[in-house]
Amino acid sequence: VNPGAARPTHPLALAPVVSPPSSVDGFVKQFLTNLNFDQGVSLSESDANDQYLALAGTVRDYLMARWLEDQARQNEQxxxxxxxxxxxxxxxxQLDNNLLAARLTDIATDALAQCGIDINDLRELEVxxxxxxxxxxxxxxxxxxxxxxxxxxxxxxxxxxxxxxxxxxxxxxxxxxxxxxxxxxxxxxxxxxxxxxxxxxxxxxxxxxxxxxxxxxxxxxxxxxxxxxxxxxxxxxxxxxxxxxxxxxxxxxxxxxxxxxxxxxxxxxxxxxxxxxxxxxxxxxxxxxxxxxxxxxxxxxxxxxxxxxxxxxxxxxxxxxxxxxxxxxxxxxxxxxxxxxxxxxxxxxxxxxxxxxxxxxxxxxxxxxxxxxxxxxxxxxxxxxxxxxxxxxxxxxxxxxxxxxxxxxxxxxxxxxxxxxxxxxxxxxxxxxxxxxxxxxxxxxxxxxxxxxxxxxxxxxxxxxxxxxxxxxxxxxVTNGITPRRFIRLANPSLAELITEALGAGWTIDLERLRGLEALAEDPEFRERFGAVKAANKRRLNEVLFQRDGVHVDETHMLDVMVKRLHEYKRQMLKVLHIVTLYDGIASGRVAAADVTPRTFIFGAKAAPGYAMAKRIIHLINAVGSVVNNDPRVEGRLKVIFPPNYNVTLAEKVIPAADLSEQISLAGKEASGTGNMKFALNGALTIGTDDGANVEIRQLVGDDNFFLFGMTEPEVEVLWAQGYTPADFYQAHAGLRGALDLISSGAFSEGDRSVFEPVVSNLLYDDRFMVLADYASYIAAQERVDAAYADQDAWTKSAILNVARSGFFSSDRSMRDYIDRIWHTPPVL
Ligand code: BZD
CATH class of the missing domain: 3.40.50.2000 (Glycogen Phosphorylase B;)
Structure with missing residues (x-):
């Protein structure tokens, strides 16, 4: 408000803000206006970034009237x-999320096509x-x-x-x-x-x-x-x-x-x-x-x-x-x-x-x-x-x-x-x-x-x-939640479509409706379609990762995914020990490669720049990957992929493709976790400890659809109180010995035994997060995973039940809980 200015008299100056018409023509017009007048270029001279900025500006323009109104109304009320x-x-x-919210996705896609632009090319420009x-x-x-x-x-x-x-x-x-x-x-x-x-x-x-x-x-x-x-x-x-x-x-x-x-x-x-x-x-x-x-x-x-x-x-x-x-x-x-x-x-x-x-x-x-x-x-x-x-x-x-x-x-x-x-x-x-x-x-x-x-x-x-x-x-x-808009609708459009077809619209803002899928888990045709969605998501991930990093995801493999910050308490090392154990079995000739369930392990993790141990673990994962992926004895049945720079954009592609979700923190250390919820809602089964929100996920999806392992929090306390000596576990388990010895031997560091020595000795002599204590239980749970995965139809049924029973983890429910228990803030309609 400019207090010095005279009252406006022009009728347009008194009228409410007008949104551009919700039509392809309206969108084209607004887009071109922005391209010309905001970016200062003609369509023929514009580059992709100009077009992206003009597109974003156009979406903004559609949202503007409501933005201004809502602020005014809230103040009034x-x-x-x-x-x-x-x-x-x-x-x-932001682009896709805002298009979805404003129901503009199809209009924008057509409008840009009429300007000779593939909207997908612009999507990829957004940082x-x-x-x-x-x-x-x-x-x-x-x-x-x-x-x-x-x-x-x-x-x-x-x-x-x-x-x-x-x-x-x-x-x-x-x-x-x-x-x-x-x-x-x-x-x-x-x-x-x-x-x-x-x-x-x-x-x-x-x-x-x-x-x-x-x-x-x-x-x-x-x-x-x-x-x-x-x-x-x-x-x-x-x-x-x-x-x-x-x-x-x-x-x-x-x-x-x-x-x-x-x-x-x-x-x-x-x-x-x-x-x-x-x-x-x-x-x-x-x-x-x-x-x-x-x-x-x-x-x-x-x-x-x-x-x-x-x-x-x-x-x-x-x-x-x-x-x-x-x-x-x-x-x-x-x-x-x-x-x-x-x-x-x-x-x-x-x-x-x-x-x-x-x-x-x-x-x-x-x-x-x-x-x-x-x-x-x-x-x-x-x-x-x-x-x-x-x-x-x-x-x-x-x-x-x-x-x-x-x-x-x-x-x-x-x-x-x-x-x-x-x-x-x-x-x-x-x-x-x-x-x-x-x-x-x-x-x-x-x-x-x-x-x-x-x-x-x-x-x-x-x-x-x-x-x-x-x-x-x-x-x-208040148990955490995740938004189904971004993590189902946008990240997994094929699943979203299948759900809408089965249950009608409405589930996106009322996620408990996913319960309706429970009955469909019994329907062979639905299972087949659900399985096809997962396979398509694997192919999509393969394309993304090939483009991005030049690596391939084999869609016939089980996708076993651990994506989260690198921290010792989250125990990426336990996952590494599992992979090395499988590899050791093949490399030593004890296990025939043909008897190993084909798996691709995907990691995504950033380490805090000053966290030396976390950085060593990242190095080790990459080192194990380059040995395992290139050893002909493995016959391509195990593969480790670690795309750099895991972020929200990559999460949206990785999670919908996953079969197995790794939630393996030491019990009592992970406050909640939210990745765990995203996986369950996208039809991955969880292998996890009784920690954070895993507890609630397991209660909801049922023990038959969740691979539980490891000590409980009270058991962790007891073992600590007794005095935990990780070396005892090393002595007690041949598989664990084999894996740690293989790392120590320099097998993943071109014979240089010093490179990963700090990682191994940390586990043997300190192991604050009790990786060795949970090793045997973890390996046993992974064997149950292999057995379950062998029956694809039963696995898919479990995956459907995971989706059907995880509606509780919508952040809409979290917000309702905050409002009821803490905020007492009614909606303003
Ligand atoms: O918060 C995480 C917890 O580790 C998870 O268990 C939990 O699910 C989520 C959401 O509640 N904590 C963090 O992500 N913490 C940080 O990122 C952070 C950042 C700066 C300083 C300290 C912690």
Whole structure:
């Protein structure tokens, strides 16, 4: 709104925004307009990237009217909004998703064909925004898709990293990281709004002052940056709804320029600019061990402060009574990364809005809820008090006071139990003074949830035990989910069509309807068609991988897939030991190649660049692959494929082709997993431990349709308590000995025994994640897999039952659970 401008009088200026006509002609016209006027080229002169950008712009134009309307309507209705605070959104490609949501896929395809363009050629140009590491970031993307589809008011807040997750390449089998310059060819899906920028401050000191007789505190920061919002559309599926994802980019303030100008040092001024803009430069690629780096804390505060103030200053009306803030917003904390928002909201309410501490705290406690995504103690984020106090001195003071009052409450409740107080304190003392962000989130949040039943139980019993005792009602579970739009409709169109034919439309937004497929599992004709879909998906994968990496997938093989971040707790090593065991059997002559079930093993995994053991395991997988794939004795019956740079785009091709889903983490370590759900919903059978959401998958699909192996979480605890000696398991199992000895011998490293020695000795003498303890059980389960796969018809029946019984894992259901148990945010229709 331009307050200085005269009221418009032209009738068009008063009319609502008009969408282009939903017809091929309408689309062609809009596309050409964009090509000419936005890209500045004629059709005949345009290249594919021009066409892609114009196509994206056209899709955007169709969504625009609803986007603008929905924002206005939400403000009018004063609805409660879910502000999802997440440092990561692993979105995947946008074009197809947005075409699907807006029912434009066929129109766009025909329209482009009439312009002489094959839309498939343009699809391939899109670089996915990889603004996340893995499960946590992908979950955020699924959730905002579901909220839009359910017409629930939501703003996703995050960071617009200039470089997302690194591009992985292999050089001689070893991971080499390349920067992900995803913005290089333009970013047609987002809109910068520099006029809505927020100034975010850092450093400096605090002081108290007298405010008409009351002592108040103010923060005198040292430096600041601008947070510029970039808005992305989040269209709901076939409901016309368009929500917003608002990602912040750091830009230097004028103050920076001024300082430089005054100092007369031009180079210094440019450096200062770079310093400010570094904040949103790159996604940290560590997904489990927080690095405690100052820049990371700057990123966190940067986006959280910008988001909270954006909501208060620009989404709420100017005169809004902030004591009613909990009626209008819930800030959902996606892990601890945004938890600095807690003292930030306190600071805004007290220092800027003049509220009293107790009132501000009562409000804050209703405005936040916290989702925990881990069980690994080393993954729990802590910030050194020194660092936090230097960067955010006022926030540290506020955290101290929250802690004081909290510990007073603990004393009132449990008495002067020093051990308990030390254990529950938000401030840890060892090995250095630090702020425990998970504890701060737990104390401040209205609710705390884990991401699968088992995980939530372990949070209550172990990780946050004392807190659960103190606040039993705070703790709840919401099992993760995945969006069926992207991971069935888009990723597996042949299956989607078969399902629609069988059950009618409607299942895409009501996934429990897949139950209707149960009866069809008994129908031989349906089984045959289902099997044909799987085979076609294997052929499609073969084409993709041949194009991409020059490798072939044999469609007669069982496709055995393990795709996820590389981490020792996820136990890719167990999979390697299985492959080496099979290979050893053939190479030693003990097993005839002809007796081995033909299998292709597909891996996809990025290792954090600083995680040496994970990188060695990647090297080993590639090394085993090049030996196994080239040994004539294997007769092509075993094949290992490891396409580099596993990402959402590749997942969409790999998962629908899989027969077997590997979910083999050590019990009690994988909070939930979400890949496991995608596989089950695409008709793969799972081989898995009793961990994370595997537990719930198995309960739903039934034991007959799931290959369970390994210790349970309590059994893991018992073995640890007894004192675990992995070498005993090595001694006890000839197959395991054979596999480890073969790796040690240099068979996969051209005779150089030193290359994989650290991997083997780590397993023999440490083995934190008990790979050796579960080996025998895993191999036995794989033998059951082989036996089951021999009966293709029975296998297909199981696969159908997996699909039919996994509707629970729709992220629409997750959203309903969050709404019922935590948010209480009705849809706005
Ligand atoms: O979150 C994952 C868990 O490991 C999975 O079990 C779970 O299914 C998903 C979704 O709940 N956690 C992550 O992906 N964590 C990160 O990516 C991460 C990123 C930065 C810092 C710490 C963790």
């Amino acid at each position: 004063q609805s409660k909004t879910v502000c999802y605070l997440s440092a990561e959104y692993l979105l995947g490609r 996915e925004p990889g603004l996340g590491n893995g499960g946590l970031g992908r979950l955020a993307a699924c959730f905002i898709d579901s909220l839009a589809t359910m017409s629930v008011p939501n703003i996703g807040y995050g960071i617009r990293y200039e470089y997302g997750i690194f591009r992985q390449t292999f050089v001689d089998g070893e991971q080499v990281e390349q920067p992900d310059a995803w913005l290089r060819m333009g970013s047609p899906w987002d809109f910068p709004h520099p006029e809505a920028a927020q100034t975010i401050s850092f450093g400096g000191r605090t002081e108290t002052y007298d405010d008409n007789g009351t002592e108040r505190t103010r923060w005198i920061p040292d430096w600041s940056v601008l947070a510029v919002p970039y808005n992305m559309m989040v269209p709901g599926y076939h409901n016309g709804r368009v929500n917003t994802l608002r990602l912040w980019r750091a830009v230097a303030t004028n103050a920076f320029d001024l300082r430089i100008f005054n100092s007369g040092d031009y180079e210094e001024s440019v450096r200062a600019q770079t310093f400010a803009e570094n904040i949103s430069k790159v996604l940290y690629p560590e997904d489990s061990t927080p690095q405690g780096k100052e820049l990371r804390l700057q990123q966190q505060y940067f986006f959280v402060s910008a988001s909270i103030r954006d909501f208060i200053d620009t989404v709420l009306p100017a005169d809004y009574d902030l004591t009613k803030l909990p009626d209008r917003v819930i800030f959902q904390l996606n892990d601890t990364h945004p938890v600095i928002g807690v003292p930030e909201l306190m600071r805004v309410l007290i220092d800027e809005k003049g509220m009293e501490w107790d009132d501000a705290w009562a409000i804050t406690q209703q405005c936040f809820a916290y989702t925990c995504h881990t069980l690994l103690p080393e993954a729990l984020e802590v910030w050194p008090v020194d660092l936090l106090g230097r960067l955010l001195p006022r926030h540290l003071e506020i955290i101290y006071r929250i802690n004081e009052e909290f510990l007073e409450e603990v004393r009132e409740r449990f008495g002067d139990d020093m051990l308990r107080i030390r254990n529950m304190s938000i401030i840890g003392e060892h090995p250095y003074r630090s702020v425990r962000m998970a504890y701060l989130a737990t104390v401040a949040g209205a609710k705390v949830n884990g991401v699968a039943e088992l995980h939530s139980q372990l949070l209550r019993d172990k990780v946050l035990h004392d807190f659960a005792e103190m606040y039993p009602d705070k703790f709840t579970n």
